[in-house]
Amino acid sequence: MANQHFYPEIEPYKSGMMPVDDIHTIYWEECGNPDGEPILFIHGGPGAGATETDRRFFDPSYFRIVLFDQRGTVRSTPQGETQNNSIDDLVRDIEQLRTELGIKTWHVFGGSWGSTLSLYYSQECPSSCRTLTIRGIWLLRDEEIQWWLYGMRLVQPERWKVFSEHLPVEDRDDLLEGYWKKFHSEDRDEAREAARIWSVYEGASCTLLPNPEFEAFFHDLDKAWCTARLEAHYFRNVRLDPDDLLLQRVDTIRHIPTFIVHGRYDIVCPVASAVDLHALWPESSLVIVPDAGHSSHEPGITKELVAATNRIRDKGTPTL
Numbered sequence: 001m002a003n004q005h006f007y008p009e010i011e012p013y014k015s016g017m018m019p020v021d022d023i024h025t026i027y028w029e030e031c032g033n034p035d036g037e038p039i040l041f042i043h044g045g046p047g048a049g050a051t052e053t054d055r056r057f058f059d060p061s062y063f064r065i066v067l068f069d070q071r072g073t074v075r076s077t078p079q080g081e082t083q084n085n086s087i088d089d090l091v092r093d094i095e096q097l098r099t100e101l102g103i104k105t106w107h108v109f110g111g112s113w114g115s116t117l118s119l120y121y122s123q124e125c126p127s128s129c130r131t132l133t134i135r136g137i138w139l140l141r142d143e144e145i146q147w148w149l150y151g152m153r154l155v156q157p158e159r160w161k162v163f164s165e166h167l168p169v170e171d172r173d174d175l176l177e178g179y180w181k182k183f184h185s186e187d188r189d190e191a192r193e194a195a196r197i198w199s200v201y202e203g204a205s206c207t208l209l210p211n212p213e214f215e216a217f218f219h220d221l222d223k224a225w226c227t228a229r230l231e232a233h234y235f236r237n238v239r240l241d242p243d244d245l246l247l248q249r250v251d252t253i254r255h256i257p258t259f260i261v262h263g264r265y266d267i268v269c270p271v272a273s274a275v276d277l278h279a280l281w282p283e284s285s286l287v288i289v290p291d292a293g294h295s296s297h298e299p300g301i302t303k304e305l306v307a308a309t310n311r312i313r314d315k316g317t318p319t320l
Contacts (some may be wrong), residue, residue, distance in 0.1 A: 002053050002056065002297065003297065003298075003299045003302055004299070005299055005302040005303040005306050006053065006056040006057070006302060006306070007056045007057070007058065007059060007060060007306070008056070009052065009055075009056065010031050010032065010055050010056065010060050010065075011031070012029035012030055012031050012055075013030060013031065013034060014029065014030045014034075015027070015028065015029035015030070016028055016029075017076075017077075018093075018096065018097060018100060020071070020089075020092070020093045020096060021084055021089075023078070023081060023083060023084050024071045024072070024076065024077070024078070024081065024084060024085075024089075025076060025077050026068055026069060026070065026071060026076040026093055026097075027068060027069045027074075027075035027076050028066065028067065028068040028069075028097055028101075029050075029066075029067050029068070030064060030065065030066055030067075030101070031055045031060060031065040031067070032055075032058060032059075032060035032061070032062075032063045032064055032065040033060060033061055033062060033063060033064055034064060035064070036061070036062050036063045036064040037062060037063050037064060037106075037107065037312070037313070038063070038064045038066060038101075038103045038105075038106035038107065039058055039063045039064070039065055039066065039106060039107040039108070039109055039309070039312075040066045040067075040068075040094070040098075040106050040107070040108050040109065041054050041055075041057070041065065041066065041067040041068075041109050041110070041114075042094075042108065042109065042110030042114040042117050042118050042121075043067075043069070043070065043073070043110070043111075043113075043114050044110075044111050044112030044113045044114045044136070045070070045073065045112070045113050045114075045226070045227050045230055045231060046070055046072075046073065046090075046113045046117075046230040046231060046234055047070075047072065047073050047074075047080075047226040047227035047228070047229065047230030047231055048073070048074075048113075048223070048226070048227050049069045049070075049073045049074030049075060049223065049226065050067040050068065050069055051217075053297065054067060054296075055067065057109065057296075057302070057305050057306055057309055058109075058309050059309065059310065059313050062313045063107075063309070063313070064103075066097070066101065066103075066106070068093075068094075068097060070090055070093070070117075070230075071084070071085045071089060071090065071093065072085055072226060072229070072230050073226050073230065074222065074223060074226050079222065079225060079226055080225045080226050080229040080230065082229060082230065082233040082237070085230070085233065085238075086238050087116075087117065087120055087234075087238055087240075088124075090117055090121075091117075091120065091121050091124050091125065094121055094125075095125060095128065098128060105127070105128055105129065105130050106128065106129070106130060107129075107130045107131045107132075107133070107309075107312060108121065108122060108129050108130075108131070108132050108133070109132075109133040109134075109305075109309070110132075110133075110134055110135075111134065111135035111136045111296050111305075112135070112136040112138055112268070112269060112294065113138055113231075113234070114134075114135075115134040115135060115136060115137050115138055116138045116139065116140050116246070118132055118134050119132075119134065119139075119246045119253070120240075120246060122253045122256060123246070123249045123252050123253055126252055126253055126255075126256065129253070129256055130256075130257075131256060131257045131258065131259070131312055132253070132256055132257070132258040132259070133258075133259045133261075133305065133308045133309060133312075134258065134259070134260055134261075135260075135261040135262065135296055135301060135305055136261075136262060136263070136266060136268070136269045136294050136296070136301075137260065137262055137269060137273040137274040137277055138269045138273060139244070139246050139247065139273050139276070139277070140234070140239065140240050140246070141240075141243050141244060141273075142239075142243055144269065144270070144273060145176075145235050147270060148202075148235075148268065149175050149176060149235075150175070152205060152267055152268075155205075155267050156204075156205055156267065159201055159204055159205060160201070162197065162201070163175075163197060163198070163201040166182075166194065166197045167179065167182070176232060176235055176236055177236075179194060179198055179228070179232055180232050180236060182194035183195060183228065183229050183232060192221050192224070192225055194228070195221070195224045195225045195227070195228035195229060196218075196219060196221060196224040196228075198224070198227075198228035198231070198232070199218040199219075199223070199224035199227045199228050200215065200218045200219060200224070202218065202227070202231075202268060203215050203217060203218030203219075204218070205267045205268055205293075205294070206267075206268055206293060206294040206295040207293050207294070207295050207297075207298055208263070208265050208291065208292055208293040208298060211295075214295060214297060246277075247276065247277065247280055250277070250280045250281045254281060254283060258281070258283075258284040258285065259284070259285045259287075259308035259311070260274055260277065260278060260284055260285060260286045260287070261286075261287050261289065261301060261304045261305055261308065262274035262286070262287075262288050262289070263288075263289050263292035263293045263294055263295075263298065263300070263301055264288050264289060264290050264291070264292065265291075265292065265293050266292070266293050266294040267293060267294065268293075268294040269294060271288060274286060274288070285308075287304045289301055289304055
């Protein structure tokens with residue numbers, strides 16, 4: 001799944017489990033240079049979790065690389081838990097992690113849902129963020145959710161057919177509610193199979209060209225359970241008010257040097273969101289990769305993300 005643009009494989013030098021409330025405990029790890037520039041990796045989904053490959057966007061001799069799994073995600077406990085799981089809860093977790101690791105400020109790197117959380121976190125806590133590197137922009141607007149649930153059928157009709165027809169006919173008028181019902185079925189096998197179908201619908205749409213190795217991640221039942229339940233939870237229950245809040249608050253982070261990378265043929269998160277963000281934030285840097293879809297593991301996307309972190313390394317905190 002990794003390509004030649006990634007840094008070599010690396011193992012954490014420290015990891016742990018951090019209790020964040022009476023329900024949730026989150027997994028975190030550190031890699032690279034313990035005395036280096038701190039940079040936080042914020043994974044997508046929500047629910048997908050950070051992976052071994054996600055450590056490799058950064059020069060390990062320069063960066064102190066911090067990764068964590070958000071509430072309810074894969075290595076955090078309890079898996080798939082939606083109670084006490086809001087975007088504000090996640091922001092508090094990030095700040096708690098920063099404080100417990102003794103980090104004053106850090107660079108922030110996130111893609112897909114990770115771009116949503118990165119933007120929201122930086123707007124809530126601008127003094128904690130040195131730079132932003134964000135990919136596959138997702139602004140949590142209703143138009144993006146409707147595209148994910150229904151619009152993708154215009155590009156991936158055969159995959160959408162499997163996704164929609166997994167539900168009973170009477171539940172197909174509202175796919176989000178139909179899947180929400182499935183995820184809360186008393187039959188755990190039925191609930192987990194629905195989560196797998198949801199997860200694979202997204203995963204199979206992430207790359208420009210078919211990538212069975214990448215798609216296999218989304219068939220894993222534990223990972224699918226976290227991804228599907230938490231995505232449905234955030235689509236249904238955790239919305240921004242107003243809908244375009246992240247765009248309206250750009251002025252609060254305009255001073256933060258920001259790199260935006262997006263695939264031209266991103267089906268999951270259409271490129272219009274990146275263009276909308278950059279139009280209101282011309283001080284940011286926007287690269288639209290001409291031969292890529294959504295995944296950060298596609299060569300063109302990886303190349304631009306690594307180039308962005310290398311610019312931070314080479315120039316310190318850059319001025320754009």
